[in-house]
Amino acid sequence: GQSLEQPSEVTAVEGAIVQINCTYQTSGFYGLSWYQQHDGGAPTFLSYNALDGLEETGRFSSFLSRSDSYGYLLLQELQMKDSASYFCAVRDRGGGADGLTFGKGTHLIIQP
Amino acid sequence: GAVVSQHPSWVICKSGTSVKIECRSLDFQATTMFWYRQFPKQSLMLMATSNEGSKATYEQGVEKDKFLINHASLTLSTLTVTSAHPEDSSFYICSGRNSPSEETQYFGPGTRLLVL
Numbered sequence: 482g483q484s485l486e487q488p489s490e491v492t493a494v495e496g497a498i499v500q501i502n503c504t505y506q507t508s509g510f511y512g513l514s515w516y517q518q519h520d521g522g523a524p525t526f527l528s529y530n531a532l533d534g535l536e537e538t539g540r541f542s543s544f545l546s547r548s549d550s551y552g553y554l555l556l557q558e559l560q561m562k563d564s565a566s567y568f569c570a571v572r573d574r575g576g577g578a579d580g581l582t583f584g585k586g587t588h589l590i591i592q593p
Numbered sequence: 594g595a596v597v598s599q600h601p602s603w604v605i606c607k608s609g610t611s612v613k614i615e616c617r618s619l620d621f622q623a624t625t626m627f628w629y630r631q632f633p634k635q636s637l638m639l640m641a642t643s644n645e646g647s648k649a650t651y652e653q654g655v656e657k658d659k660f661l662i663n664h665a666s667l668t669l670s671t672l673t674v675t676s677a678h679p680e681d682s683s684f685y686i687c688s689g690r691n692s693p694s695e696e697t698q699y700f701g702p703g704t705r706l707l708v709l
Contacts, residue, residue, distance in 0.1 A: 512696060514696060514697075521703075522702065522703075523597075523686060523700040523701060523702045523703055524637065524686070524688075524700045525700065526697045526698065526699070529696045529697070531696075568636060568637070572696065579625060579627075579642050579650075579693070580627040580629070580639035580641075580642050580652075580688075580698075581627070581637075581639060581698060582639065583636045583637045583638075584636060585635070585636045586635075586636050
């Protein structure tokens with residue numbers, strides 16, 4: 482099976498930097514994805530790491546350490562619109578199932 | 594980016610009735626579609642994986658006879674909740690992927706189901 486752990490809530494100030502951590506336990510690992518979901522909306526893809534290191538996409542960066550079964554999402558220059566839930570996820574492969582297993586999500590609260 | 598639509602966006606039905614939810618990939622061919630369920634303040638839980646032209650693969654604990662999935666074309670998958678009960682009330686979200694080698698899944702806007 483797969484399990485992912487991430488903080489339930491993080492609070493930060495507009496313009497600041499915030500890091501959302503994710504640790505995982507999987508029977509087979511291919512990579513770690515991050516998704517953003519605003520209240521009542523659909524998840525949107527942010528990033529994917531298959532190899533160790535940092536991937537940067539604009540204000541968002543994602544890091545992976547396979548040896549530590551750990552990754553994080555880094556959000557810089559926070560804006561109020563970044564208030565949302567952020568999920569780390571791994572792909573479940575095997576037996577015909579190929580969907581994503583999501584962490585429980587981190588609710589990011591941004592204060593002015 | 595790729596766009597996925599769902600219809601209806603919300604539905605209210607009586608207990609015991611069946612509800613069909615459509616998921617369409619609008620600008621790409623989704624060789625694989627996924628159905629997720631999300632209860633309030635919780636994470637998305639994968640219900641089933643559906644490959645075009647094949648039977649869906651259901652996750653453990655998801656009743657295949659209750660949640661009927663049809664993926665008849667590369668742009669359309671349907672989820673039918675049969676004999677719905679109040680505990681089936683949830684947010685149902687589909688996603689599509691255009692190739693097995695691609696990691697990105699494109700999610701639909703979701704369908705809110707309320708069973709009275």
